[in-house]
Amino acid sequence: MKLLRCPLNGLRNISEFTYGGEYHPMPDHHKTSARGWVEYVFFHDNTAGVVTEWWCHTPSSFWFLAERNTITDEVLRTFTVDEYHRQRIEFNHSPLGQDS
Amino acid sequence: MPFALLKYGLSRKYPAKHHFTPAKALKKHYDVVIIGGGGHGAAIAYNLAKYHGVRDVAILEKSYLGGGNTARNTAVIRSNYLTESGVEFYRESVKLYNNLSNEFNYNVMMENRGQLTLAHSDAAIRSFRWRAEVNKHLGVRSELVDRQTIAELVPNLNLSEDSRFPIMAGLWHADGATARHDAVAWGYAKGACERGVELHQLTEVEDIEISQGKVTGVKTNRGKISCGAVVQAVAGASSIVAKKAGIRLPIHSYPLQAMVTQPYKPILTPHVSSPHVHVYVHQTSRGEFVIGGGSDPYPLYNTRATLDQRESLSAAALELFPFLSQARLLRQWAGITDMTPDYSPIMGLSPVENYYLDAGWGTWGFKATPICGVTMAELIATKRVPSLIKPFELERFYRYQQINEAGATAASH
Numbered sequence: 001m002k003l004l005r006c007p008l009n010g011l012r013n014i015s016e017f018t019y020g021g022e023y024h025p026m027p028d029h030h031k032t033s034a035r036g037w038v039e040y041v042f043f044h045d046n047t048a049g050v051v052t053e054w055w056c057h058t059p060s061s062f063w064f065l066a067e068r069n070t071i072t073d074e075v076l077r078t079f080t081v082d083e084y085h086r087q088r089i090e091f092n093h094s095p096l097g098q099d100s
Numbered sequence: 101m102p103f104a105l106l107k108y109g110l111s112r113k114y115p116a117k118h119h120f121t122p123a124k125a126l127k128k129h130y131d132v133v134i135i136g137g138g139g140h141g142a143a144i145a146y147n148l149a150k151y152h153g154v155r156d157v158a159i160l161e162k163s164y165l166g167g168g169n170t171a172r173n174t175a176v177i178r179s180n181y182l183t184e185s186g187v188e189f190y191r192e193s194v195k196l197y198n199n200l201s202n203e204f205n206y207n208v209m210m211e212n213r214g215q216l217t218l219a220h221s222d223a224a225i226r227s228f229r230w231r232a233e234v235n236k237h238l239g240v241r242s243e244l245v246d247r248q249t250i251a252e253l254v255p256n257l258n259l260s261e262d263s264r265f266p267i268m269a270g271l272w273h274a275d276g277a278t279a280r281h282d283a284v285a286w287g288y289a290k291g292a293c294e295r296g297v298e299l300h301q302l303t304e305v306e307d308i309e310i311s312q313g314k315v316t317g318v319k320t321n322r323g324k325i326s327c328g329a330v331v332q333a334v335a336g337a338s339s340i341v342a343k344k345a346g347i348r349l350p351i352h353s354y355p356l357q358a359m360v361t362q363p364y365k366p367i368l369t370p371h372v373s374s375p376h377v378h379v380y381v382h383q384t385s386r387g388e389f390v391i392g393g394g395s396d397p398y399p400l401y402n403t404r405a406t407l408d409q410r411e412s413l414s415a416a417a418l419e420l421f422p423f424l425s426q427a428r429l430l431r432q433w434a435g436i437t438d439m440t441p442d443y444s445p446i447m448g449l450s451p452v453e454n455y456y457l458d459a460g461w462g463t464w465g466f467k468a469t470p471i472c473g474v475t476m477a478e479l480i481a482t483k484r485v486p487s488l489i490k491p492f493e494l495e496r497f498y499r500y501q502q503i504n505e506a507g508a509t510a511a512s513h
Contacts (some may be wrong), residue, residue: 001408015408019398021352035498042350042441042497046339048401070353073402 002073006057007064007080020054022046023065023084029091050076104205119290120165123300126322130158130298132480133318133327135305135341137161138170139281139466140333140458142288143473144480145297151474152481155296158327159289160320162304166285169335172403172435173466174358174392175281176371176380178215180242180273182231182508185491186444187238189471192488194275196470204287208279211385213370215276216245216253218420220265220376227507228271241274254372258422265376265419276371278382284469308345314453315345329480331456333472336436337401338446338459345452350497351438351460353401357394357409359432361424363387372420375507379416389424391417393463395437405432437462442502443509447476448485448493456480457494463509 002014027040045051048071055078056063065084067076108114132148134141137159148154161167177197179190200208219225228244235242250270251259259267289299300322307319308330317326332341339351364387373380373393380393394409410432418425439462440446446460458476461468475486485493491503 002406014397038498038500039348043348044339044350044352045348046351046353046399048340070399071401073400073404 004055004066004075005078006060006062007078008062009057009060012057016058018056018058020056020063023052023054025084026089105207119286120293120299123302124298126158126300126303126320126325127298128324129326131156131328132158133325133330134159135318135330135332136168136334137163137165137285137289137299137301138168138333138335139166139285139288139469140170140335140461140472140476141331142166142285142292142299143469144331144333144458144476145292146288146295147473147477148481149292149295149297152477154477154481157292157297158325159292159297159299160303160305160318161299161301164301165289165299166282169435169437169461169465170281170285172358172433173281174380174382174390175278175466176215176382177210177277177279177467178273178371179240179275179467180215180217180231180235180271180508181505182227182234183444183503183505184234184238185503186505186508187235187240189488189492190464190467191238191240191275192474193468193471194277196474197277197279197467200279200284200287200470204291206283206287206290208283208287209385210277210279212275212277213382214253215273215371215373216250217271217273218250218267218372218374218376219269219271220267220374222268224376225269228269231508232271235273243272245270245272253370254368256367256421256423257372258420263419278371278384281466284466288469288473305341305344308341308455310345310452310455313451315455329454329456331458331476331480333458333476335438335459335461335465338438338457338461340401342450342457342459345450345455347450347452347455347457349438349446349457349459349494350441351446352399353436353438354398355396355400355403355434356392356437356463357396357405357413357432357434358390358392359405359410359413360384360391360430361389361427362430364389364427368421374416374420377416377419379413379420381417381421388430389417389421389427395463396434401436403434403436405434439463441497443505444503445472445492446494447472447489448479450494464505 066078309317368383371382440460
């Protein structure tokens with residue numbers, strides 16, 4: 001069984017984890033077009049090589065990031081989200097239809 | 101076909117014919133360049149040359165003919181999907197498969213053995229009834245069957261009520277079939293090469309040249325080629341090749357693992373699939389049991405086999421067929437499946453003019469090979485999108501018109 005190091009819980013069997021998709025910064029929700037949102041939601045880089053991606057330690061619901069090589073199947077490192085996000089993202093709500 | 105076979109059988113020398121002319125030097129220009137020498141690429145070339153008179157075609161294959169996912173799939177042919185677009189598309193493919201050996205004058209070992217999908221829950225029975233009704237409406241033979249009928253169809257299936265997930269009902273698909281996957285690629289490539297198509301193996305496309313939104317050529321490890329149109333048919337590497345043309349796709353690539361036992365006497369006729377315990381099993385005409393459908397839990401471009409999948413596939417297969425407990429495994433392998441969000445392919449036009457997509461073939465590419473050849477060739481030759489593949493265009497994601505076949509796919513992700 002392959003092992004993955006959770007930043008909170010340490011080295012665990014990979015069956016305890018859930019893959020959460022590629023890491024992409026969220027687009028600006030006031031400026032992004034409808035097509036831009038579609039691309040953010042559905043389209044992927046699907047890179048062959050080193051990628052940054054979301055993982056979750058399922059029993060503890062702890063989300064974190066990992067750098068993984070998708071050709072060699074090696075995890076280079078795992079780290080907590082605060083490396084990328086130091087501040088809370090504010091969602092200034094605007095009524096539907098006014099930003100498109 | 102039968103006469104050719106008879107003649108061959110009576111000739112004492114059993115002459116082996118070369119299927120293709122050896123690779124020549126690359127020309128400077130081709131009307132159509134097909135990236136990928138698998139079943140799909142060869143089928144597109146065959147149809148272009150035979151039915152549209154487009155013969156200035158090069159198939160560029162980085163490895164050898166049919167050595168990618170054409171060789172790695174588990175050769176299941178069926179059309180019991182859920183959506184109208186899906187059922188109509190695969191139905192036409194099954195029809196073409198049934199006549200493929202005659203079409204080629206080359207035996208693809210098509211066997212109409214039927215497919216049985218098992219329900220282990222009330223929810224599965226409801227979805228099977230839905231699929232059966234959609235299928236019947238569109239002229240595909242599917243019906244919901246009870247345990248007694250299952251026992252008659254597959255006498256050696258474990259129908260015990262004491263198992264962990266007892267079998268409650270099944271979806272019987274009489275149109276289900278299997279064929280020799282290599283022969284499909286060989287048959288198409290042979291027919292294409294006889295009509296002037298050039299197959300270039302060990303020829304890898306390194307870059308795609310685009311000028312003013314239009315594809316103008318490809319750069320390969322054997323030199324540059326200019327061309328009028330390019331189609332990519334590279335299951336497992338769709339995102340990588342599309343990226344060279346500046347196109348991003350809604351695809352994640354996962355390995356799908358399968359394994360095969362040593363050969364046994366014929367004992368299992370239909371293809372048996374259980375989405376619930378995550379396995380499908382059929383016996384090849386050579387006698388081996390193919391046990392398939394284990395997807396890795398995260399994306400990867402690596403065809404290694406893992407012990408995890410061997411364990412889970414074995415456990416599931418033994419639940420259905422306990423007599424396999426003494427079987428020895430011959431091989432285990434993986435193919436890279438380009439999974440789309442809606443489990444349907446991405447076919448047709450791309451954002452780049454004259455650059456065509458035949459991508460997103462996930463776990464459903466082999467069964468679509470013949471219809472893919474017909475429709476993609478028609479698109480390239482006429483520049484009009486055939487109605488059968490219009491729903492599968494890349495643009496569907498921008499309109500939120502996904503074609504959800506997640507429930508009708510045997511392997512789960």
